[in-house]
Amino acid sequence: MLGSEYTWITLALFIFFALVFWKGFRPILRSLDNRAERIRKELDEAQTLREDAQKMLAEYKRKQRDALKEADEIVAHAKAEAERLRKSAEADLEASLKRREELAMAKIEQAELTAINEVRNQAVDVAVAAAAKLIAQQVDDKKAEELTSSAIRDVAQRLN
Template structure:
């Protein structure tokens, strides 16, 4: 058994020596380097996209606040206009009722004077 283990160890050392001599370690290192470069580029792109997304979110939040403020001012203006129209309508109605009451009272007085005469 020990002899078999020795031959396996020798074969392994010879195999590794052949790989080193053939330059396999350079191609492996090159592949790892190119993969590292690609990963670094992808991380940079992800970082850039994240910053861009954060800017867009901030811009949309700003626009949302502006829209909410504009909506609030529109509602306030509409309420003020409704109150103004209600007051104007009430005044016109009161004036109309007063005129109709005077006309009715005048007709009653005229009818009474015609009835007495």
Template sequence: MAQLQTPEFWVAAGFLLLIAILAKPAWKAITTSLDDRADKIKASLDEAASLREEVQHLLADYQRKQREATREVDEMLANAQAEAERTAQEAAEALEESLKRREQLAMDKISQAEADAMQAVRNTAIDVAVAATQRILNEKLDDAAAAQLIDNAIAELPGKLH
């Protein structure tokens, strides 16, 4: 559930939604355009076949146009394939980079959590040691011994400050 609250998740979701919305009309336009082009070529071929006896020179012209159209379609397909491969490569690289960033972020969070846990353990150990020392001193130290310890600490203080 924590992943649903990250900006990266929502950016990725928005991007995927945008791609999904734009893909269908773009694909429909491309296929319609190619279908129209194929229909035009077919009509040209049918007309050339019916007028073959009367207009041999037009047949050659239409055949030339057909070869050009086929070459254009082949070029368009080759370009589309190259573009699709390039886009897929870029998407894979972007995904890999995103995963590396997320992994580093997770490692940083784990390191911080470990450091916080170690600090909490240290603080607890210090609190326990201080409480135990205080309890032991309260149980075993009488007023005369406490006064003697205070006097000794005051006497040592000038030497420890320099």
């Protein structure tokens, strides 16, 4: 048995494993422990990052809901303001149209009064001209002097 090469190879292999186990097992275990600790820390850090990301996601979703709610409120306020402005514009337009109508009616009345006064003045002018023509045809010089003196007396009495 000791003369066989397989025995010596097997014995050398056991000695080799014994030396490796004796000298190398602790550093290998230490290396594995360090790696396991590093992986554990990375997992903890990943878990912390995941929790932070979930918190941030929840916060952004809340902010998005708040922003949508605020946008809806702004739109509702804008619609209400637009309706108020529309009603105000309608009222202003109606008041402006009423003022313009009143102004037009006043101008029409003024034009009527002016036209009536012009017609009266022309009628008076025509009547005076006709009366002057009739008087000139029917009144002689003596009667004209009497009428003139009478008119002067009347004017003098009315002025005093």
